[in-house]
Amino acid sequence: xxxxxxxxxxxxxxxxxxxxxxxxxxxxxxxxxxxxxxxxxxxxxxxxxxxxxxxxxxxxxxxxxxxxxxxxxxxxxxxxxxxxxxxxxxxxxxxxxxxxxxxxxxxxxx
Amino acid sequence: xxxxxxxxxxxxxxxxxxxxxxxxxxxxxxxxxxxxxxxxxxxxxxxxxxxxxxxxxxxxxxxxxxxxxxxxxxxxxxxxxxxxxxxxxxxxxxxxxxxxxxxxxxxxxx
DNA sequence: TATATTAATCGTAATATTGCAATAAAACAA
DNA sequence: TTGTTTTATTGCAATATTACGATTAATATA
Numbered sequence: 001x002x003x004x005x006x007x008x009x010x011x012x013x014x015x016x017x018x019x020x021x022x023x024x025x026x027x028x029x030x031x032x033x034x035x036x037x038x039x040x041x042x043x044x045x046x047x048x049x050x051x052x053x054x055x056x057x058x059x060x061x062x063x064x065x066x067x068x069x070x071x072x073x074x075x076x077x078x079x080x081x082x083x084x085x086x087x088x089x090x091x092x093x094x095x096x097x098x099x100x101x102x103x104x105x106x107x108x109x110x
Numbered sequence: 111x112x113x114x115x116x117x118x119x120x121x122x123x124x125x126x127x128x129x130x131x132x133x134x135x136x137x138x139x140x141x142x143x144x145x146x147x148x149x150x151x152x153x154x155x156x157x158x159x160x161x162x163x164x165x166x167x168x169x170x171x172x173x174x175x176x177x178x179x180x181x182x183x184x185x186x187x188x189x190x191x192x193x194x195x196x197x198x199x200x201x202x203x204x205x206x207x208x209x210x211x212x213x214x215x216x217x218x219x220x
Numbered sequence: 221t222a223t224a225t226t227a228a229t230c231g232t233a234a235t236a237t238t239g240c241a242a243t244a245a246a247a248c249a250a
Numbered sequence: 251t252t253g254t255t256t257t258a259t260t261g262c263a264a265t266a267t268t269a270c271g272a273t274t275a276a277t278a279t280a
Contacts, residue, residue, distance in 0.1 A: 004135060004136060004137070004236095004267090004268070004269095005137075005161070005162065005268090005269085006136060008160070008161040008162070009136035009137070009139070009140055010136075010140075013136040013139045013140050013143070014136050016133060016136075016139045017133060017134055017135055017136045017138075017139055020130045020131070020132075020133035020134040020139075021130070021134040022130075023126060023127060023130035023208070024127055024130040024131040024134040025114060025127055025237085025238080026114060026116060026119035026120075026123040026124050026126075026127045027114070027115075027119070027238090028127075029119075029123045029126045029127055029130075029208065030119055030120075030123050032208075033123070033208070033211070036211040036212070036213060036214070037214070038214070041220055043256080043257085044255095044256060044257070047257095050118070051115070051118040052115065052118070052238095052239075052240090053239065053240050053241085054240090054256085054257075054258090055239075055240060055241080055242095055257090055258080055259080055260095056238070056239050056240065057257095058257065058258055058259085059237095059238080059239085059258090059259095060238095061257095061258095062258085071220040072220065073220045074246085074247085074257095076246095076247060076248065076255095076256085077246070077247050077248060077254090077255050077256045077257080078247095078255085078256055078257075079256080079257060079258090080220060081220070082213075082220040083213055084220075085213060091209075092209050092210070095205070095209060096209075098133070098139065098142075098143070099201075099202050099205060099206075100202070101143070101146040102146070103146060103192075103193055103195055104146070104147070104148070110151055110181040110182065110183045110190060110191070110192040110194075113237090113238065113239080113264070113265050113266075114237090114238070114239095114266095115238090115239085135267085135268080137268090153226080153227080154225095154226060154227070157227095162268095162269075162270090163269065163270050163271085164226085164227070164228090164270090165227090165228080165229080165230095165269075165270060165271080165272095166268070166269050166270065167227095168227060168228055168229085169228095169229095169267095169268080169269080170268090171227095171228095172228085184227090184276085184277085186225090186226085186277065186278065187224090187225050187226045187227080187276075187277050187278060188225085188226055188227075188277095189226080189227060189228090
């Protein structure tokens with residue numbers, strides 16, 4: 001139905017899915033990569049850097065901000081965004097726990 | 111427009127987004143976790159384990175299979191799925207490269 | 221062969237996501 | 251104050267995703 005049945009999954013599973021969703025669009029990947037690359041924070045520069053309209057970028061930024069992966073601070077008329085290092089580390093731990101799982105038995109049916 | 115402008119992004123960015131999309135739903139996270147946990151491969155057991163209808167699980171399995179993260183082999187009337195260890199490692203490398211980025215300068219505007 | 225079992229596919233409804241034009245809001249400058 | 255710049259919000263169209271009932275396909279068994 002286009003709606004995920006979040007209630008039947010564990011909190012852990014929903015958290016992983018929520019973080020993964022943040023990276024599930026190339027524009028958000030590009031935004032994050034740019035924020036990592038540029039030593040000073042960015043603003044509407046992202047609109048030029050990435051080839052999407054300003055409202056679209058703004059929308060992606062809001063999603064990343066709501067998840068806590070980036071922070072924004074107003075600088076005059078522009079807004080400066082950067083990675084929230086603390087939360088990024090927390091996210092990394094959660095994702096690593098999921099991604100670094102080991103297969104119990106190597107010899108299966110497949 | 112509900113359609114990602116994949117053509118304006120790098121192959122790397124699209125690849126990361128595609129992998130992330132695989133984990134962007136708790137059902138697929140649950141499926142993968144179960145495949146990791148159970149030493150022998152699973153089939154329709156996943157339908158019982160996870161509380162979703164058989165066609166829904168089948169759909170999620172197909173997505174994971176298309177991405178190459180899991181393999182499936184027919185065992186009589188049932189189908190046995192398991193993690194594709196090789197591709198999982200490749201995916202992990204791609205994701206790690208993205209997740210393990212370091213911020214150039216710690217002191218920014220934010 | 222007929223029947224059961226299991227999984228894939230089809231079709232469809234409900235909801236979510238992506239993208240942007242238009243507009244509003246906020247901060248500064250003249 | 252008036253205009254300028256920058257970003258957020260609103261509203262909407264196009265497309266994607268999620269979920270499942272019904273059906274089909276494939277295999278095994280009686």
